[in-house]
Amino acid sequence: MGSLSIWHWLIVLVIVVMVFGTKKLKNMGSDLGSAVKGFKDGMKDGGTAAADAPAQQVSNTAKTDANTVDVEAKTKS
Secondary structure (H helix, E strand, O other), rough: OOOOOHOOOOOHHHHHHHHHHHHHHHHHHHHHHHHHHHHHHHHHHHHHHHHHHHOOOOOOOOOOOOOOOOOOOOOOO
C-alpha cells in the first residue's frame, strides 16, 4: 500500500497531459534538454577557461557614487 503502482503513475501522467497539453510538455522537455546540454558544455569549457585566465583581484577602493550603499555601516548617517 505504501508504494505507488504503475496504474497510479499512468493516472498521474494522464492528468498532467490533460492539464498542460502535449505541445507544452514537448517544449518544456526540449528546453530542459538544451539547458542540460548548455550546462555540460559550460562545465567542460569552464574548467579550461578558469585555468587559462589570470586571477582577478578585487580592489578595496571606495567609490563616490550617490547610489552606493555601504552594507557594513553600523550607524545611520
